Amino acid sequence: MTWKKKRYQKEDEDEDELPKQFPIYIFIEGPRPFAALAGHSKPTTSVPPPLVIQKGPFFHHVTSSFSSLKCSIASHTPCNPDLLAVSSFVWKYDKPTNGTWTKLTTEVGYKVLINSLKKKRSETVVFIYIKPAVKDIVSPYNI
Numbered sequence: 001m002t003w004k005k006k007r008y009q010k011e012d013e014d015e016d017e018l019p020k021q022f023p024i025y026i027f028i029e030g031p032r033p034f035a036a037l038a039g040h041s042k043p044t045t046s047v048p049p050p051l052v053i054q055k056g057p058f059f060h061h062v063t064s065s066f067s068s069l070k071c072s073i074a075s076h077t078p079c080n081p082d083l084l085a086v087s088s089f090v091w092k093y094d095k096p097t098n099g100t101w102t103k104l105t106t107e108v109g110y111k112v113l114i115n116s117l118k119k120k121r122s123e124t125v126v127f128i129y130i131k132p133a134v135k136d137i138v139s140p141y142n143i
Helices: 066-076 107-119
Strands: 021-029 052-061 090-093 126-130
Touching: 021 066, 052 066, 066 107
Parallel strands: 021 126
Antiparallel strands: 021 052, 090 126
């Protein structure tokens, strides 16, 4: 008598599971501090690193849109979503540490992020680096 191994077909897990979510940390790059000059001596060659403010984590679903990501970032920074410096958005995974930065400035960049996350099997943390938001300009004509 020969025994055949039964092949178990995987059920369609995508229909039963909740949409995949992933944690995001936001890093806001501030201005570089000025290096203090000491009298008439030679200026220091080491430049201090820029001020970086970390926000998060917060969770984002892979089924959500790019505009909902911008609203989430704006609410966690806190900032007006229209004033975000979207042209400066870049992202990378937390591992490897020396991973490449990818632009997140348009819907296409967002789709690259989401498609990349869907291929990952384990939970992945995403770092998003942004520049400070544009400031509101109050005009005397608006008053």
